[in-house]
Amino acid sequence: MADLKTITDTLIAGDDEALVNHVKAALDQGMEAGVILSDGLIAGMDVVGGRMETGEMFIPEVLMSAMAMGTAVEILKPLLSEDDNASVGKVVIGTVKGDLHDIGKNLVVMMMESAGFEVTDLGVDVEIDTFLNEIREKQPDIVGLSALLTTTMPMMKSTVEQITASGLRDGVKIMVGGAPVDQAFADEIGADAYAADAGSASKLAKAMLA
Incomplete structure:
Protein backbone atom coordinates (compact mmCIF):
# COMPACT_ATOMS: atom_id res chain seq x y z
CA MET A 1 0.00 0.00 0.00
CA ALA A 86 -0.27 24.66 -14.62
CA SER A 87 2.96 26.17 -13.34
CA VAL A 88 3.18 28.11 -10.09
CA GLY A 89 4.91 30.86 -12.07
CA LYS A 90 7.55 31.50 -14.72
CA VAL A 91 11.23 32.08 -13.93
CA VAL A 92 14.11 33.18 -16.16
CA ILE A 93 17.49 32.60 -14.52
CA GLY A 94 21.16 32.89 -15.43
CA THR A 95 24.69 33.62 -14.21
CA VAL A 96 25.63 37.17 -15.20
CA LYS A 97 28.11 38.19 -17.91
CA GLY A 98 31.74 37.43 -17.01
CA ASP A 99 30.92 34.63 -14.56
CA LEU A 100 31.11 30.96 -15.53
CA HIS A 101 29.94 29.39 -12.26
CA ASP A 102 26.74 27.37 -12.39
CA ILE A 103 26.58 24.74 -9.61
CA GLY A 104 24.53 26.93 -7.27
CA LYS A 105 22.35 28.20 -10.10
CA ASN A 106 21.70 24.65 -11.34
CA LEU A 107 20.58 23.62 -7.87
CA VAL A 108 18.22 26.61 -7.72
CA VAL A 109 16.78 25.56 -11.10
CA MET A 110 16.16 22.02 -9.83
CA MET A 111 14.51 23.27 -6.64
CA MET A 112 12.36 25.79 -8.54
CA GLU A 113 11.21 23.15 -11.02
CA SER A 114 10.50 20.75 -8.18
CA ALA A 115 8.35 23.46 -6.57
CA GLY A 116 6.24 23.69 -9.74
CA PHE A 117 7.82 26.67 -11.51
CA GLU A 118 8.38 26.78 -15.26
CA VAL A 119 12.08 27.67 -15.48
CA THR A 120 14.12 28.98 -18.41
CA ASP A 121 17.82 28.50 -17.62
CA LEU A 122 20.01 30.83 -19.69
CA GLY A 123 23.23 29.23 -18.45
CA VAL A 124 26.39 31.17 -17.58
CA ASP A 125 28.13 34.33 -18.85
CA VAL A 126 24.73 35.75 -19.86
CA GLU A 127 24.72 39.07 -21.73
CA ILE A 128 22.38 41.78 -20.46
CA ASP A 129 20.62 41.84 -23.86
CA THR A 130 19.91 38.12 -23.54
CA PHE A 131 18.14 38.71 -20.21
CA LEU A 132 16.14 41.58 -21.76
CA ASN A 133 15.12 39.54 -24.81
CA GLU A 134 14.06 36.56 -22.68
CA ILE A 135 12.02 38.79 -20.36
CA ARG A 136 10.21 40.24 -23.38
CA GLU A 137 9.63 36.83 -24.94
CA LYS A 138 8.85 34.66 -21.91
CA GLN A 139 7.23 37.35 -19.72
CA PRO A 140 8.41 35.66 -16.52
CA ASP A 141 7.16 36.47 -13.04
CA ILE A 142 10.69 36.27 -11.61
CA VAL A 143 14.18 36.91 -12.98
CA GLY A 144 17.03 35.21 -11.12
CA LEU A 145 20.57 36.63 -11.32
CA SER A 146 23.52 34.61 -10.03
CA ALA A 147 27.16 35.58 -9.45
CA LEU A 148 30.00 33.80 -7.66
CA LEU A 149 32.80 36.30 -8.26
CA THR A 150 33.02 39.67 -6.51
CA THR A 151 34.29 41.03 -9.83
CA THR A 152 30.96 40.23 -11.52
CA MET A 153 28.75 41.80 -8.85
CA PRO A 154 28.78 45.15 -10.75
CA MET A 155 27.38 43.26 -13.78
CA MET A 156 24.48 42.15 -11.60
CA LYS A 157 23.85 45.82 -10.79
CA SER A 158 24.09 46.80 -14.48
CA THR A 159 21.65 44.05 -15.45
CA VAL A 160 19.06 45.30 -12.95
CA GLU A 161 19.59 48.89 -14.19
CA GLN A 162 19.08 47.87 -17.82
CA ILE A 163 15.95 45.86 -17.01
CA THR A 164 14.61 49.05 -15.39
CA ALA A 165 15.78 51.34 -18.23
CA SER A 166 14.11 49.05 -20.79
CA GLY A 167 10.74 49.50 -19.10
CA LEU A 168 10.54 45.84 -18.08
CA ARG A 169 11.07 46.25 -14.34
CA ASP A 170 7.43 46.66 -13.28
CA GLY A 171 6.46 43.30 -14.74
CA VAL A 172 9.01 41.14 -12.94
CA LYS A 173 10.42 40.41 -9.51
CA ILE A 174 14.23 40.19 -9.41
CA MET A 175 15.95 37.67 -7.15
CA VAL A 176 19.74 37.60 -6.68
CA GLY A 177 22.09 35.06 -5.14
CA GLY A 178 25.63 33.72 -5.04
CA ALA A 179 28.51 33.49 -2.57
CA PRO A 180 29.57 37.19 -2.53
CA VAL A 181 26.00 38.53 -2.56
CA ASP A 182 24.00 39.45 0.54
CA GLN A 183 20.78 41.23 1.47
CA ALA A 184 22.51 44.62 1.71
CA PHE A 185 23.82 44.29 -1.85
CA ALA A 186 20.39 43.16 -3.09
CA ASP A 187 18.85 46.27 -1.50
CA GLU A 188 21.60 48.49 -2.93
CA ILE A 189 20.99 47.39 -6.54
CA GLY A 190 17.20 47.41 -6.24
CA ALA A 191 16.52 43.68 -6.33
CA ASP A 192 13.30 42.39 -4.79
CA ALA A 193 14.84 39.46 -2.97
CA TYR A 194 18.07 37.74 -1.95
CA ALA A 195 18.33 33.98 -1.50
CA ALA A 196 21.24 32.44 0.40
CA ASP A 197 20.68 28.96 -1.02
CA ALA A 198 18.48 26.91 -3.35
CA GLY A 199 16.06 25.90 -0.60
CA SER A 200 15.30 29.46 0.41
CA ALA A 201 15.16 30.53 -3.27
CA SER A 202 12.17 28.33 -4.10
CA LYS A 203 10.41 29.28 -0.85
CA LEU A 204 11.02 33.00 -1.49
CA ALA A 205 9.81 32.68 -5.07
CA LYS A 206 6.54 31.16 -3.90
CA ALA A 207 6.14 33.84 -1.23
CA MET A 208 6.75 36.67 -3.73
CA LEU A 209 4.00 35.40 -6.01
CA ALA A 210 1.53 34.46 -3.27
Missing part, protein backbone atom coordinates in the same frame (compact mmCIF):
# COMPACT_ATOMS: atom_id res chain seq x y z
CA ALA A 2 1.57 3.27 -1.14
CA ASP A 3 0.43 6.42 0.62
CA LEU A 4 1.46 10.04 0.30
CA LYS A 5 3.60 9.98 3.45
CA THR A 6 5.58 7.01 2.09
CA ILE A 7 6.09 8.86 -1.21
CA THR A 8 7.20 12.01 0.61
CA ASP A 9 9.57 10.15 2.93
CA THR A 10 11.10 8.16 0.04
CA LEU A 11 11.64 11.36 -1.96
CA ILE A 12 13.36 13.02 1.00
CA ALA A 13 15.59 9.95 1.32
CA GLY A 14 16.52 10.31 -2.37
CA ASP A 15 15.75 6.68 -3.21
CA ASP A 16 14.65 7.03 -6.84
CA GLU A 17 14.03 3.31 -7.47
CA ALA A 18 11.79 2.91 -4.42
CA LEU A 19 10.05 6.22 -5.21
CA VAL A 20 9.16 5.06 -8.72
CA ASN A 21 7.69 1.84 -7.27
CA HIS A 22 5.64 3.76 -4.68
CA VAL A 23 4.34 6.22 -7.30
CA LYS A 24 3.33 3.37 -9.64
CA ALA A 25 1.64 1.54 -6.75
CA ALA A 26 -0.29 4.68 -5.79
CA LEU A 27 -1.48 5.08 -9.39
CA ASP A 28 -2.52 1.41 -9.48
CA GLN A 29 -4.56 2.02 -6.32
CA GLY A 30 -6.42 4.81 -8.11
CA MET A 31 -4.68 7.83 -6.59
CA GLU A 32 -4.79 10.87 -8.91
CA ALA A 33 -1.52 11.93 -10.54
CA GLY A 34 -2.10 15.56 -9.52
CA VAL A 35 -2.50 14.60 -5.87
CA ILE A 36 0.69 12.51 -5.95
CA LEU A 37 2.53 15.45 -7.51
CA SER A 38 1.32 18.20 -5.18
CA ASP A 39 0.76 16.39 -1.88
CA GLY A 40 3.51 13.77 -2.19
CA LEU A 41 6.37 15.04 -4.35
CA ILE A 42 6.20 18.85 -4.13
CA ALA A 43 5.41 18.59 -0.41
CA GLY A 44 8.54 16.45 -0.04
CA MET A 45 10.75 18.92 -1.89
CA ASP A 46 9.43 21.69 0.36
CA VAL A 47 10.78 19.68 3.31
CA VAL A 48 14.10 19.15 1.47
CA GLY A 49 14.38 22.91 0.84
CA GLY A 50 13.72 23.67 4.50
CA ARG A 51 16.32 21.14 5.66
CA MET A 52 18.86 22.57 3.23
CA GLU A 53 18.29 26.04 4.71
CA THR A 54 18.86 24.79 8.25
CA GLY A 55 21.90 22.71 7.31
CA GLU A 56 20.20 19.38 8.06
CA MET A 57 20.66 18.30 4.43
CA PHE A 58 23.67 18.95 2.22
CA ILE A 59 23.99 19.50 -1.53
CA PRO A 60 24.63 15.82 -2.51
CA GLU A 61 21.52 14.72 -0.58
CA VAL A 62 19.43 17.54 -2.05
CA LEU A 63 20.57 16.59 -5.55
CA MET A 64 19.55 12.95 -4.95
CA SER A 65 16.08 14.07 -3.85
CA ALA A 66 15.73 16.45 -6.81
CA MET A 67 16.79 13.76 -9.28
CA ALA A 68 14.39 11.26 -7.71
CA MET A 69 11.66 13.90 -8.07
CA GLY A 70 12.50 14.31 -11.76
CA THR A 71 12.25 10.57 -12.36
CA ALA A 72 8.88 10.34 -10.61
CA VAL A 73 7.48 13.37 -12.46
CA GLU A 74 8.27 11.72 -15.81
CA ILE A 75 5.91 8.87 -14.85
CA LEU A 76 3.16 11.31 -13.86
CA LYS A 77 3.47 13.76 -16.78
CA PRO A 78 1.30 11.83 -19.29
CA LEU A 79 -1.40 11.45 -16.64
CA LEU A 80 -1.55 15.05 -15.45
CA SER A 81 -4.41 17.28 -16.53
CA GLU A 82 -3.81 20.82 -17.75
CA ASP A 83 -4.83 22.09 -14.32
CA ASP A 84 -2.24 19.87 -12.63
CA ASN A 85 0.37 20.95 -15.14
Whole structure:
Protein backbone atom coordinates (compact mmCIF):
# COMPACT_ATOMS: atom_id res chain seq x y z
CA MET A 1 0.00 0.00 0.00
CA ALA A 2 1.57 3.27 -1.14
CA ASP A 3 0.43 6.42 0.62
CA LEU A 4 1.46 10.04 0.30
CA LYS A 5 3.60 9.98 3.45
CA THR A 6 5.58 7.01 2.09
CA ILE A 7 6.09 8.86 -1.21
CA THR A 8 7.20 12.01 0.61
CA ASP A 9 9.57 10.15 2.93
CA THR A 10 11.10 8.16 0.04
CA LEU A 11 11.64 11.36 -1.96
CA ILE A 12 13.36 13.02 1.00
CA ALA A 13 15.59 9.95 1.32
CA GLY A 14 16.52 10.31 -2.37
CA ASP A 15 15.75 6.68 -3.21
CA ASP A 16 14.65 7.03 -6.84
CA GLU A 17 14.03 3.31 -7.47
CA ALA A 18 11.79 2.91 -4.42
CA LEU A 19 10.05 6.22 -5.21
CA VAL A 20 9.16 5.06 -8.72
CA ASN A 21 7.69 1.84 -7.27
CA HIS A 22 5.64 3.76 -4.68
CA VAL A 23 4.34 6.22 -7.30
CA LYS A 24 3.33 3.37 -9.64
CA ALA A 25 1.64 1.54 -6.75
CA ALA A 26 -0.29 4.68 -5.79
CA LEU A 27 -1.48 5.08 -9.39
CA ASP A 28 -2.52 1.41 -9.48
CA GLN A 29 -4.56 2.02 -6.32
CA GLY A 30 -6.42 4.81 -8.11
CA MET A 31 -4.68 7.83 -6.59
CA GLU A 32 -4.79 10.87 -8.91
CA ALA A 33 -1.52 11.93 -10.54
CA GLY A 34 -2.10 15.56 -9.52
CA VAL A 35 -2.50 14.60 -5.87
CA ILE A 36 0.69 12.51 -5.95
CA LEU A 37 2.53 15.45 -7.51
CA SER A 38 1.32 18.20 -5.18
CA ASP A 39 0.76 16.39 -1.88
CA GLY A 40 3.51 13.77 -2.19
CA LEU A 41 6.37 15.04 -4.35
CA ILE A 42 6.20 18.85 -4.13
CA ALA A 43 5.41 18.59 -0.41
CA GLY A 44 8.54 16.45 -0.04
CA MET A 45 10.75 18.92 -1.89
CA ASP A 46 9.43 21.69 0.36
CA VAL A 47 10.78 19.68 3.31
CA VAL A 48 14.10 19.15 1.47
CA GLY A 49 14.38 22.91 0.84
CA GLY A 50 13.72 23.67 4.50
CA ARG A 51 16.32 21.14 5.66
CA MET A 52 18.86 22.57 3.23
CA GLU A 53 18.29 26.04 4.71
CA THR A 54 18.86 24.79 8.25
CA GLY A 55 21.90 22.71 7.31
CA GLU A 56 20.20 19.38 8.06
CA MET A 57 20.66 18.30 4.43
CA PHE A 58 23.67 18.95 2.22
CA ILE A 59 23.99 19.50 -1.53
CA PRO A 60 24.63 15.82 -2.51
CA GLU A 61 21.52 14.72 -0.58
CA VAL A 62 19.43 17.54 -2.05
CA LEU A 63 20.57 16.59 -5.55
CA MET A 64 19.55 12.95 -4.95
CA SER A 65 16.08 14.07 -3.85
CA ALA A 66 15.73 16.45 -6.81
CA MET A 67 16.79 13.76 -9.28
CA ALA A 68 14.39 11.26 -7.71
CA MET A 69 11.66 13.90 -8.07
CA GLY A 70 12.50 14.31 -11.76
CA THR A 71 12.25 10.57 -12.36
CA ALA A 72 8.88 10.34 -10.61
CA VAL A 73 7.48 13.37 -12.46
CA GLU A 74 8.27 11.72 -15.81
CA ILE A 75 5.91 8.87 -14.85
CA LEU A 76 3.16 11.31 -13.86
CA LYS A 77 3.47 13.76 -16.78
CA PRO A 78 1.30 11.83 -19.29
CA LEU A 79 -1.40 11.45 -16.64
CA LEU A 80 -1.55 15.05 -15.45
CA SER A 81 -4.41 17.28 -16.53
CA GLU A 82 -3.81 20.82 -17.75
CA ASP A 83 -4.83 22.09 -14.32
CA ASP A 84 -2.24 19.87 -12.63
CA ASN A 85 0.37 20.95 -15.14
CA ALA A 86 -0.27 24.66 -14.62
CA SER A 87 2.96 26.17 -13.34
CA VAL A 88 3.18 28.11 -10.09
CA GLY A 89 4.91 30.86 -12.07
CA LYS A 90 7.55 31.50 -14.72
CA VAL A 91 11.23 32.08 -13.93
CA VAL A 92 14.11 33.18 -16.16
CA ILE A 93 17.49 32.60 -14.52
CA GLY A 94 21.16 32.89 -15.43
CA THR A 95 24.69 33.62 -14.21
CA VAL A 96 25.63 37.17 -15.20
CA LYS A 97 28.11 38.19 -17.91
CA GLY A 98 31.74 37.43 -17.01
CA ASP A 99 30.92 34.63 -14.56
CA LEU A 100 31.11 30.96 -15.53
CA HIS A 101 29.94 29.39 -12.26
CA ASP A 102 26.74 27.37 -12.39
CA ILE A 103 26.58 24.74 -9.61
CA GLY A 104 24.53 26.93 -7.27
CA LYS A 105 22.35 28.20 -10.10
CA ASN A 106 21.70 24.65 -11.34
CA LEU A 107 20.58 23.62 -7.87
CA VAL A 108 18.22 26.61 -7.72
CA VAL A 109 16.78 25.56 -11.10
CA MET A 110 16.16 22.02 -9.83
CA MET A 111 14.51 23.27 -6.64
CA MET A 112 12.36 25.79 -8.54
CA GLU A 113 11.21 23.15 -11.02
CA SER A 114 10.50 20.75 -8.18
CA ALA A 115 8.35 23.46 -6.57
CA GLY A 116 6.24 23.69 -9.74
CA PHE A 117 7.82 26.67 -11.51
CA GLU A 118 8.38 26.78 -15.26
CA VAL A 119 12.08 27.67 -15.48
CA THR A 120 14.12 28.98 -18.41
CA ASP A 121 17.82 28.50 -17.62
CA LEU A 122 20.01 30.83 -19.69
CA GLY A 123 23.23 29.23 -18.45
CA VAL A 124 26.39 31.17 -17.58
CA ASP A 125 28.13 34.33 -18.85
CA VAL A 126 24.73 35.75 -19.86
CA GLU A 127 24.72 39.07 -21.73
CA ILE A 128 22.38 41.78 -20.46
CA ASP A 129 20.62 41.84 -23.86
CA THR A 130 19.91 38.12 -23.54
CA PHE A 131 18.14 38.71 -20.21
CA LEU A 132 16.14 41.58 -21.76
CA ASN A 133 15.12 39.54 -24.81
CA GLU A 134 14.06 36.56 -22.68
CA ILE A 135 12.02 38.79 -20.36
CA ARG A 136 10.21 40.24 -23.38
CA GLU A 137 9.63 36.83 -24.94
CA LYS A 138 8.85 34.66 -21.91
CA GLN A 139 7.23 37.35 -19.72
CA PRO A 140 8.41 35.66 -16.52
CA ASP A 141 7.16 36.47 -13.04
CA ILE A 142 10.69 36.27 -11.61
CA VAL A 143 14.18 36.91 -12.98
CA GLY A 144 17.03 35.21 -11.12
CA LEU A 145 20.57 36.63 -11.32
CA SER A 146 23.52 34.61 -10.03
CA ALA A 147 27.16 35.58 -9.45
CA LEU A 148 30.00 33.80 -7.66
CA LEU A 149 32.80 36.30 -8.26
CA THR A 150 33.02 39.67 -6.51
CA THR A 151 34.29 41.03 -9.83
CA THR A 152 30.96 40.23 -11.52
CA MET A 153 28.75 41.80 -8.85
CA PRO A 154 28.78 45.15 -10.75
CA MET A 155 27.38 43.26 -13.78
CA MET A 156 24.48 42.15 -11.60
CA LYS A 157 23.85 45.82 -10.79
CA SER A 158 24.09 46.80 -14.48
CA THR A 159 21.65 44.05 -15.45
CA VAL A 160 19.06 45.30 -12.95
CA GLU A 161 19.59 48.89 -14.19
CA GLN A 162 19.08 47.87 -17.82
CA ILE A 163 15.95 45.86 -17.01
CA THR A 164 14.61 49.05 -15.39
CA ALA A 165 15.78 51.34 -18.23
CA SER A 166 14.11 49.05 -20.79
CA GLY A 167 10.74 49.50 -19.10
CA LEU A 168 10.54 45.84 -18.08
CA ARG A 169 11.07 46.25 -14.34
CA ASP A 170 7.43 46.66 -13.28
CA GLY A 171 6.46 43.30 -14.74
CA VAL A 172 9.01 41.14 -12.94
CA LYS A 173 10.42 40.41 -9.51
CA ILE A 174 14.23 40.19 -9.41
CA MET A 175 15.95 37.67 -7.15
CA VAL A 176 19.74 37.60 -6.68
CA GLY A 177 22.09 35.06 -5.14
CA GLY A 178 25.63 33.72 -5.04
CA ALA A 179 28.51 33.49 -2.57
CA PRO A 180 29.57 37.19 -2.53
CA VAL A 181 26.00 38.53 -2.56
CA ASP A 182 24.00 39.45 0.54
CA GLN A 183 20.78 41.23 1.47
CA ALA A 184 22.51 44.62 1.71
CA PHE A 185 23.82 44.29 -1.85
CA ALA A 186 20.39 43.16 -3.09
CA ASP A 187 18.85 46.27 -1.50
CA GLU A 188 21.60 48.49 -2.93
CA ILE A 189 20.99 47.39 -6.54
CA GLY A 190 17.20 47.41 -6.24
CA ALA A 191 16.52 43.68 -6.33
CA ASP A 192 13.30 42.39 -4.79
CA ALA A 193 14.84 39.46 -2.97
CA TYR A 194 18.07 37.74 -1.95
CA ALA A 195 18.33 33.98 -1.50
CA ALA A 196 21.24 32.44 0.40
CA ASP A 197 20.68 28.96 -1.02
CA ALA A 198 18.48 26.91 -3.35
CA GLY A 199 16.06 25.90 -0.60
CA SER A 200 15.30 29.46 0.41
CA ALA A 201 15.16 30.53 -3.27
CA SER A 202 12.17 28.33 -4.10
CA LYS A 203 10.41 29.28 -0.85
CA LEU A 204 11.02 33.00 -1.49
CA ALA A 205 9.81 32.68 -5.07
CA LYS A 206 6.54 31.16 -3.90
CA ALA A 207 6.14 33.84 -1.23
CA MET A 208 6.75 36.67 -3.73
CA LEU A 209 4.00 35.40 -6.01
CA ALA A 210 1.53 34.46 -3.27
